[in-house]
Amino acid sequence: MRKIAFLFSFCLFISFTVNAQKVEIPLDTSVTTQHSVSINGKSFDYSAETGMLPLWNEAGEPEASLFYTYYTRNGIKNRENRPLVISFNGGPGSASVWMHIAYTGPRVLKIDDEGFPVQPYGIKENPHSILDVADIVYVNPVNTGYSRPIPDKDGKVDRERFFGVEADIEYLAEWLNTFVTRKGRWLSPKYLIGESYGTTRVSGLALELQNSQWMYLNGVILVSPTEIGLDREGPVEVANRLPYFAAAAWYHNALPSELQNKELEELLPEVENYAINELLPVLVKGGFMEDSDKEAVAERMAYYSGLSKKVILQNNLEVPFGYFWKELLRDKEGYTVGRLDSRYKGLDAKEAGERPDYNSELTSWLHSFTPAINHYLREELDFKTDLKYFMFGPVHPWDRSGNNTGENLRQAMAQNPNLDVLIQSGYFDGATTYFNAKYSMWQLDPSGKMKDRLSFKGYQSGHMMYLRSEDLEKANDDLREFIQNTLPGEGTPAKY
Template sequence: MKKFSFLFSLALIPLLNLYSQNIEIPLDTTVITQHSVSINGKSIDYTAETGFMPLWNDDREPIASLFFTYYKRNGIKNTENRPLVISFNGGPGSASVWMHIAYTGPRVLKIDDEGFPIQPYGIKDNPHSILDVADIVFVNPVNTGYSRAIPNAEGKVDREKFFGVQADIKYLAEWLNTFVTRKNRWLSPKYLIGESYGTTRVSGLALELQNSQWMYLNGVILVSPTELGIKRDGPVEISNRLPYFAAAAWYHDALPAEL
């Protein structure tokens, strides 16, 4: 038994050495697969593309590799009238995961209305996905999900490039320019959707994309907007609650006919 344990330990040494080495960050690679989903009772064929796309500095050196998942409905010949929705979650340290697998993606977790998993565990078609009317890309900001900053020759990361309200907005605008160009979606209607802190992110992105990238959006969607500790009294506070009142009234079929 002792001999077996010794030999087993020796066999583990190469594996330990492997995991002790630095893991190379994927820079520019994707995987493409074909799928079908039922949305509102209609079968939708679509292409799923997931992978990494780089971000460069002014010297054209890669400084980050951002992970994304891009869903595109098949059979659309003219994308000029096909909306592209660019989706973010919040945090700001959250990957774009819950908008992906709980709300707008073509496949979602099996969860109840309160967000708790239900048996049998797994995933299912999302009958309420927006993929029937719009293509969607879910973007993971740097150091969320699989996205990573790339150290320079000295092994250091320029943290000021990524970690800050304005820094976050600026580099994501640059990356989105590359994505939209590569996917040939400049003529498509473009929308941003953000959840929680993502509402702050997309609010800033809308202006940054316009000012620095000449990318004009068709709309911005705010999901669960956060006050971020900013409190206001009186009429301003009441007016800020109007979207919540409208959503609750819609859910309970209490909206007037004209709305």
Template sequence: MKFLSLLIFSIASIGLYAQKIELPVDTMVVTNHSVTINGKNINYTAQTGTQPVWDEAGKPVASLFYTYYKRSDIKNTENRPLVISFNGGPGSASVWMHIAYTGPRVLKIDDEGFPVQPYGLKENPYSILDVADIVYVNPVNTGYSRLIEKEDEKADRKDFFGVQADIKYLAGWLNTFVTRKNRWLSPKYLIGESYGTTRVSGLALELQNSQWMYLNGVILVSPTEMGVNREGPVEIANRLPYFAAAAWYHKKLPSALQNKDLEELLAEAEEFTINTVLPALIKGGFTSEEKKQEIASKMAYYSGIEEKVFLQNNLDVPFRYFWKELMRESGGYTIGRLDSRYLGIDAKVAGDSPDYNAELTSWLHSFTPAINYYLQEELKFKTDIKYNMFGPVHPWDRSGDNTGENLRQAMAQNPNLDVLVQSGYFDGATTYFNAKYTMWQLDPSGKMRDRLSFKGYRSGHMMYLRSEDLKNANEDIRDFIENSLPKAGDSAKY
């Protein structure tokens, strides 16, 4: 009998664990909290839950997980800004800015952004929750968000995993969210990081044209190309200011440059890039050998790597080679791609590119335990679904990426729409100078240049991981929101 009981228990256990783990399609958990921001106590609610994506027949085809922070002491939200936050990838959860940048809780990390144990979170004294409510949205297959797939019905992946599909379904989802939360009267802002900048730039126009929802601002954190063409000579030349920044950080420049303040150095490197390097690259093989030698020497001067490397590569030194080469003779370390302050160790000092991205493994070290603990234990959202830091969204259809032009058109149509660009100087993936270049190209007429602004920080892709930049970057967003809100009685007109 004892054996039979154990057998029955074992069979029941197998059946229990064989059940498919499914996320509730439409659910919400509310918890109450407080945080001290800039010396002032702020009471707020955190709503964590899932909300459906509807198809044209009104059936749920996916469910998106979100976290929505709302101040408790403000009942009338018609003048209360709402910030809608996305990360990138594509395929990345909205975790990075959530628990390291704008939200009320941030990672326990050191002042430069490196992991410390025990892992966890602490109050964010610089969160923008004092001036705006915030919702962090996880697109399909990121975080806890999932497609809804029944045995006889399979969701069509092409409706979700591509530049245009992503923008279209998220715009519809945001319409539902804003309606449910009664935020139609609120000033609205989109913030996106990395690929999230492609997403929010496209959404700015899609929300206007398809949902009739008009924004007050778009914040681009470490922006991607957004469909702005910079191939060929422009792409090659634009690398140099970043090379200079990374070399300055690692003290690989000649003393005449190393002793300069970073921003003074970068202004000099930018001027050389625009006025000397780019014209030479445009002429290609017809640049004289004497001129090529002169430029290679100066590029070496600003980058910390040898002149012969530039000559051997026809002035076209790839990013990956730079990450491997800069510290080759200084301990044999590699430098990080997304944040070149981080060092890595390869199997061999020789080679043309690093074995891995040193910064990303460091970040996952801190973020993964923190977000899993925080959502389940502090925000009380209980599920056995795996939280996807990076989810399966590939192949991703990148065709038709015209999102930079979409943003320009949204701005042209909406006189109240301003744009802030934020970049870290040591980001080697979406470099600060490429971010500037994208911003310059967004408005070829120059008629909206006073509505476009740029802020740089002494860190990398996620500039907010550095304590000083966490403070400064949040303050810049706070100022942007306050300055972009129309004065009472101001009309939206040119």
């Protein structure tokens, strides 16, 4: 609940003209409101600061204005021991809205226990937020949320400065330096958390902050991670699909009874073992595998996937994700299943086809997130602007070249003995599958000397596992434990 009236800090705006219309961007402004929340049965007060903070170029001129929301627990006498969690979402081009009002923040969506939208829309207290143990800032990269680039005198934007793997990491590190300096958080333990493409972002930022800003981290959390530049093409990529296929089929009761009767956490290790130790060696042979081997593999894949042996053979054992989402329930119920969360069903114009007409889970999420964030920022946090809040902003074309973010994360860990990594994934995520996340974790450090600093947590939900009430609690508890376990004891040196 909000307790007292809001307080404005200084305000600075920049205006320019687009298509004969004057546009006003808040360049350097913030507003602070006071609230209270009860987390794990304990109530406390906190401050919520929303604002726009400039990105400065080498000449000291603003290149962009980035929108942020910064939560701090009140009554903390010594913030040098108080962790700071820096949160990004992905896309690229997605606002930092999803984890903000559905996962780690003090307020969450009003949705049902499985994550489906309900009306009236809105938000409520988050009794599982990590704000009890850490302050949090949610950062919106350029052209997401209210963040905007500052055009030059000719009204043009240097898109190469912002919209690419390397550019994104470089300018955000510069901006974070300004933010941390302004807020006096240089002494605080720091954590990066990114979701989806945000995992690419924070993996690269770990090294960029360390080597270009001399800002060292205690932890990086990868939520539903992308490939982070690690190679898993060819037979490996195909074999890695099967555990996800099995999870989605299990959820929809599409597996044989002997598998369906198992707990998911009992079933998945069995499928993972088959994928690694039996399926992959056969797939490596490609078109030269024996016909008997191909038949046997197709039969076993059908057993674990909920698909027919015929469909698997028709696809030469390489069933595309899109076809799986269309095919799994085609004959059984006539629905499609979601990409980012295969618990969600969709309804296409025709049952025939190669892939779903739309992403059923994303339309469901936008149904609840869009009204909630627009209302919350304006009416509860009192940030007023006529800028459109970009849930997904214009950031394309995105330069994906030079993606070495996984190697960057490994190098950052090697250079910093205090840096640990936690990976969180939903079993029903078909976009960034949980088993690919495990595979990336295994491949991140080929030496194996840092594996005790890498950990994985899985959940019975999808890409945004926290939308399911049970996993909102569990995932936040895992974050809380990770943060508390990676804070070094006082006076403990960072060394091998």
